[in-house]
Amino acid sequence: MKHDTFIxxxxxxxxxxSRGEAVSATRAVLTTFGERITEDEAENFASQLPPEIDRHLTEATHAQQFDAEEFRERVADAGEFGAVSDDSENATHAVVSVLVETVGTEEFQNVVSQLPKGEKYGDLLTTPAQ
Structure with a gap:
């Protein structure tokens, strides 16, 4: 998928x-996701993304341990959404849905399934019905 299509x-x-808001949301979510997954997983995902955004996954400090609530907070901070709100969840769902479309459902779910079950990532890292 090309950068313009992804955004x-x-x-x-x-x-x-605006596209600027979509770019900000993409950066915030991919950076936070990159911080949570391992370096190998981040590089695997990044190799399937447009070069203009793959760095958001690979330049993060990987394999940090944080729960879904902190994921929301980090997306809110990085996306300059202000306080944790529906905006960070909206951004996460929008980016995840495009990410899944790009890398495939099975591959994405393989990574998500490796996250701790008790941290409630399931609701956050899913794609709501369109």
Missing amino acids: GNVQDRGDYA
Whole structure:
């Protein structure tokens, strides 16, 4: 998938008024996801993404231990959404849906299944029905 298509899809799915908002959401979610997964997983995902955004996954400090609530907080901070709110979840769902479309459901779920079950990532890292 090309960069413009990826960002355009995030913009549509996140209902963002501008491409800039979609770019910010993409950066925030991919960076946070990159911080949570291992370096190998991040590099695998990044290899399937447009070069303009793959670095958000690979330049993170990987395999940090944090729960789903902190994931929301980090996305909110990185995306400059302010306080943890529906905005960070909206951004996460929009980016995850495009990420799944890009890398495939099975591959994405393989990574998510490795996250601790008690940390409630399931609801956050899913794609709601469109």
